[in-house]
Amino acid sequence: MKDIAKLTVIEIINLLKSGETSSESLVNGYKKIYEEKNTDINAYLEFFTDAIESAKLADKKRAELLTSGKSANEIYVEFPLLGVPIAIKDNIVVEGKVASASSKILENYKAPYNATVVEKLLNAGALFLGRLNMDEFAMGGSTENSAYGVTKNPHDLERVSGGSSGGSAAVVSMGGAPVSLGSDTGGSIRQPAAYCGVVGLKPTYGSVSRHGLMAMGSSLDVIGPLAHTVEDVEYIFNIIKNQDGDRYDSTSLKHEDEVKNISRHTFNPEKIRIGIVPELMNQGGIDKSVIETLNKTIELLRTAGCEVKEISLPHVKYSLAVYYILMPAEVSSNMARFDGVKFGSKVEGDDLLGDYLNTRGELLGKEVRRRIMLGTYVLSSGYHDAYYNKANITKDLISSDFEKAFENVDVVLTPTTPTPSFKIGSHSDDPVQMYLEDIFTVTANLTGSPAISIPAGSTKSDTGTDLSIGLQFTAPHSREDILFAVGKKVQQLRAL
Numbered sequence: 001m002k003d004i005a006k007l008t009v010i011e012i013i014n015l016l017k018s019g020e021t022s023s024e025s026l027v028n029g030y031k032k033i034y035e036e037k038n039t040d041i042n043a044y045l046e047f048f049t050d051a052i053e054s055a056k057l058a059d060k061k062r063a064e065l066l067t068s069g070k071s072a073n074e075i076y077v078e079f080p081l082l083g084v085p086i087a088i089k090d091n092i093v094v095e096g097k098v099a100s101a102s103s104k105i106l107e108n109y110k111a112p113y114n115a116t117v118v119e120k121l122l123n124a125g126a127l128f129l130g131r132l133n134m135d136e137f138a139m140g141g142s143t144e145n146s147a148y149g150v151t152k153n154p155h156d157l158e159r160v161s162g163g164s165s166g167g168s169a170a171v172v173s174m175g176g177a178p179v180s181l182g183s184d185t186g187g188s189i190r191q192p193a194a195y196c197g198v199v200g201l202k203p204t205y206g207s208v209s210r211h212g213l214m215a216m217g218s219s220l221d222v223i224g225p226l227a228h229t230v231e232d233v234e235y236i237f238n239i240i241k242n243q244d245g246d247r248y249d250s251t252s253l254k255h256e257d258e259v260k261n262i263s264r265h266t267f268n269p270e271k272i273r274i275g276i277v278p279e280l281m282n283q284g285g286i287d288k289s290v291i292e293t294l295n296k297t298i299e300l301l302r303t304a305g306c307e308v309k310e311i312s313l314p315h316v317k318y319s320l321a322v323y324y325i326l327m328p329a330e331v332s333s334n335m336a337r338f339d340g341v342k343f344g345s346k347v348e349g350d351d352l353l354g355d356y357l358n359t360r361g362e363l364l365g366k367e368v369r370r371r372i373m374l375g376t377y378v379l380s381s382g383y384h385d386a387y388y389n390k391a392n393i394t395k396d397l398i399s400s401d402f403e404k405a406f407e408n409v410d411v412v413l414t415p416t417t418p419t420p421s422f423k424i425g426s427h428s429d430d431p432v433q434m435y436l437e438d439i440f441t442v443t444a445n446l447t448g449s450p451a452i453s454i455p456a457g458s459t460k461s462d463t464g465t466d467l468s469i470g471l472q473f474t475a476p477h478s479r480e481d482i483l484f485a486v487g488k489k490v491q492q493l494r495a496l
């Protein structure tokens with residue numbers, strides 16, 4: 001059998017179907033990798049002690065279904081993830097487990113219910129290996145904002161894994177789980193996926209229920225998978241997406257209807273049209289290795305028969321500014337519930353105000369407090385019109401840029417990040433430099449479009465390690481199918 005650290009979800013399913021491995025032996029394998037590597041990398045906050053028990057139950061269920069006369073194929077049609085291990089970001093709730101969002105304030109918070117995605121995965125037969133490190137409440141791009149220590153990049157332990165879903169990317173990259181879930185508000189699935197050399201999908205806003213995901217920016221947040229291959233993220237997306245909507249999340253789409261009714265985009269997989277954006281590439285600050293990777297991939301795609309054309313997205317240069325107004329505004333309102341009364345731990349003060357000040361002052365990290373203040377500021381009277389409303393208007397202009405572009409192209413291609421992973425500590429005192437890493441990713445959250453980061457190359461660091469470089473494809477609303485087709489094409493071309 002292939003090295004467990006590199007097994008894909010699809011391979012695991014085939015091995016389980018043929019009886020060549022069991023869920024129990026897989027979980028034991030991942031536990032061993034966890035024991036060997038997690039002290040250094042810190043991807044897992046907790047490896048669940050009951051994971052082995054769940055694996056045994058899955059093996060038992062498979063055996064029973066087989067004796068009842070069902071074929072292995074029939075079993076996996078009914079339970080497409082039976083006995084498949086998966087790890088999840090610590091801001092997605094699993095009943096009875098701690099969900100800390102990597103914050104001190106929720107250190108002892110046990111979730112009383114399952115997130116919709118968790119429910120869907122359990123119904124498909126999946127089992128959970130553990131919960132993964134992240135930037136506190138998903139605010140950050142390096143996991144340095146975790147209250148439980150940074151998640152290091154498995155390719156280079158001096159560098160960050162990215163964030164906020166750093167644990168979710170690092171766990172796949174180090175081989176500690178075949179697939180994970182992350183959340184993406186401004187790039188938190190795609191950016192760490194790019195830094196760690198794995199595939200990360202940010203689905204269309206509303207295509208995956210947010211019920212049970214701790215809210216950061218409610219109009220931007222979406223849950224998505226990270227894995228070794230495009231085929232794997234596609235497989236998991238098809239299980240977690242909400243074909244039937246979700247009564248707990250009023251923004252969740254009835255996915256199939258969306259594809260039929262909203263997106264009339266016609267796509268010919270034989271003649272893929274790819275848009276590139278010179279004005280984005282010429283803005284400076286983009287690492288040479290990233291530009292080279294992009295150009296090389298464009299050449300590969302061209303020789304494979306894709307049409308690559310230059311397009312203009314005139315308002316996209318405002319994306320980062322718009323994001324860093326709208327997101328904190330939503331953060332400041334969503335974080336109000338963490339006051340030491342409704343949720344989480346409390347630090348007593350002399351009176352009610354003292355309780356609030358002590359609790360939020362001591363148990364929330366610096367970046368979270370910074371965003372609450374920024375958000376409160378942009379929403380305050382007098383500034384609301386100047387900042388928040390203006391940002392909303394600009395957001396609509398950015399969306400119409402994309403709508404126009406998609407009349408002529410099927411996907412927009414950009415780097416996922418302007419640089420490969422950076423050294424731990426190198427950006428921590430400069431929030432603006434950290435925010436600049438989000439320059440390519442925030443746009444898809446503002447427009448709601450689906451976007452995927454695909455490993456596309458690497459470059460040598462000063463110490464000789466290989467730093468991964470990811471490229472991002474963005475498609476029209478609800479057209480994840482286009483991302484999967486293009487993503488598989490890039491994978492094939494790179495393997496040649």
Ligand code: GLN
Pocket residue numbers: 138139140141163164183184185186187188189216327438
């Ligand atoms: N790095 C971005 C931020 O700090 C994205 C975060 C996210 O997507 N959760 O806001």
